[in-house]
Amino acid sequence: MDDTPACCPPVDGTAMSTARAAEVAALLKALADPVRLRLVSLIASTGTGEACVCDLNEAFELTQATVSHHLKVLQTAGVLEREKRGVWAYYRVRPEALAAVADVFSSPALAGVRA
Amino acid sequence: MDDTPACCPPVDGTAMSTARAAEVAALLKALADPVRLRLVSLIASTGTGEACVCDLNEAFELTQATVSHHLKVLQTAGVLEREKRGVWAYYRVRPEALAAVADVFSSPALAGVRA
DNA sequence: GCATCGTATCGACGCATGTCGATGTCCCGG
DNA sequence: CCGGGACATCGACATGCGTCGATACGATGC
Numbered sequence A, B: 001m002d003d004t005p006a007c008c009p010p011v012d013g014t015a016m017s018t019a020r021a022a023e024v025a026a027l028l029k030a031l032a033d034p035v036r037l038r039l040v041s042l043i044a045s046t047g048t049g050e051a052c053v054c055d056l057n058e059a060f061e062l063t064q065a066t067v068s069h070h071l072k073v074l075q076t077a078g079v080l081e082r083e084k085r086g087v088w089a090y091y092r093v094r095p096e097a098l099a100a101v102a103d104v105f106s107s108p109a110l111a112g113v114r115a
Numbered sequence C: 001g002c003a004t005c006g007t008a009t010c011g012a013c014g015c016a017t018g019t020c021g022a023t024g025t026c027c028c029g030g
Numbered sequence D: 001c002c003g004g005g006a007c008a009t010c011g012a013c014a015t016g017c018g019t020c021g022a023t024a025c026g027a028t029g030c
Helices: A018-031 A034-044 A053-058 A064-076 A095-104 B018-031 B034-044 B053-058 B064-076 B095-104
Strands: A050-052 A080-085 A088-093 B050-052 B080-085 B088-093
Touching (some): A018 A064, A018 A095, A034 A053, A034 A080, A034 A088, A050 A053, A064 A080, A064 A088, A088 A095, A095 B095, B018 B064, B018 B095, B034 B050, B034 B053, B034 B064, B034 B088, B050 B053, B053 B064, B053 B088, B064 B080, B064 B088, B088 B095
Antiparallel strands (some): A050 A088, A080 A088, B050 B088
């Protein structure tokens, strides 16, 4: 047996690459905010799958400018997509973005360690 | 019929609560960093499910203090747990934390909108 | 055309966060 | 007992981010 108290079992190459880590981190950063999380949830939980900004504004005790800012962050990250119909603007969730997050944290290399 | 161009189909109560949003956001904030993401990945991808700090230090071009800081953030958020054995400190992934994230973004209220 | 309403953008402010060097603490070997 | 190695903590700095008020922009209605 090897009873030398070596601390360093070498790391295999299964780990996430730096580039991919940056991608995922960018996506998570967009979602790592209570307001934005609730925005996504509110939009997703509508029957139609979309919501207009006037609804979302009333759901928070925040300035319209702030809500608009959060919506833009989510849109830039690819979580939401915007469509303007008439006077109003509607936001829709892009399910692929959320699925991507779910996939990362369901992957055997991360969550499945104890499987 | 109602042909007034009302923009506001009311929001049902299916959405995430403010309190839960804050919880999830805190967890996501801990994970929304390229370095921390790679730390979790590195630890999870070891055969033993744990890694010692000396390994992790060498995997980044960062100060030991910075890596230690990131590890503490992950530990505080409940993503990692720490165990000191002899001279070395070992970190292990808490699968429940990662599963919680996966669950949130797999829930029908969010990802399943288009199902 | 002009006032109005819905939404996006701008500039500024304060607070949180990532990074570092230096120092502290604990444990082990000699 | 004392020196050294492994990590954690501290203080400081720069940058990023959430929030706001004010303003700009485009479509409607009168």
